[in-house]
Amino acid sequence: MSGLDAALAGAVRWINTNLLVDTVRITLPATGGPVYNPDTGQNEYPEGEVLYEGPGAVQGGTAQSEISATPDAGQMWVQETKSRYRLMTPLTAPLAPKDAIVTVxxxxxxxxxxxxxxxxxxxxxxxxxxxxxxxxxxLDQNQAPREGT
Structure with a gap:
């Protein structure tokens, strides 16, 4: 093992022990329409396929410039923001595809x-x-549903 490999292995051990201490789930978005649940009396969307569930960390950006606004095509003003976050997972975790959903x-x-x-x-x-x-x-944080909508 070269000096660089040994140093990287030490950094990986430290990160896995001290930084990746929460549990995250990565899922593909559900496909198809809602399905009636007779137990709740509600239509519910099915769960997406779980790609990974295990150690991880979600961190927000450190600069105000990492939050940007995106205009809605039908509005004259800016409605939504893009909030820059990053997900960190062990190297053994699968690569997450674009548009997957991450939850802590x-x-x-x-x-x-x-x-x-x-x-x-x-x-x-x-x-x-x-x-x-x-x-x-x-990552981009999903917006919370608005009250009354």
Whole structure:
């Protein structure tokens, strides 16, 4: 093992132990229409295929410039924003495809429970490099439903 390989292996161990401490799920978006659930009396969309569930971390951008607004084609004003986040998973996790859905399903710190129930969409496939220590996938936070809609 070369010096670089040994250093990268040490960094991978540190990241897996100290950074990837929450549980994330990556799913493909559900296809098809809603299905009636007789137990709830509601139409519900089916779950998407789970591609990965395991250790990970979601981090927001560190600069205000990482939030940008996108105009809606039918509006004269800006309605939605793009919020830059990144998903980090172990190198053993599969590459997430573009438009997959990422959710945090378990947090190591009870102060971070606000992450539970939020979701993000992958903006591009997971990044790959020749000297990786963690898999990074760019994300955009999904907007919460508006009240009364």
């Amino acid at each position: 399903i378990g947090v190591h710190n009870v102060a971070n429970t606000a992450l539970l129930g939020r979701s993000w969409t992958t903006q591009d496939p997971s990044r790959a490099a020749t000297t990786e220590v963690v898999r990074i996938t760019p």
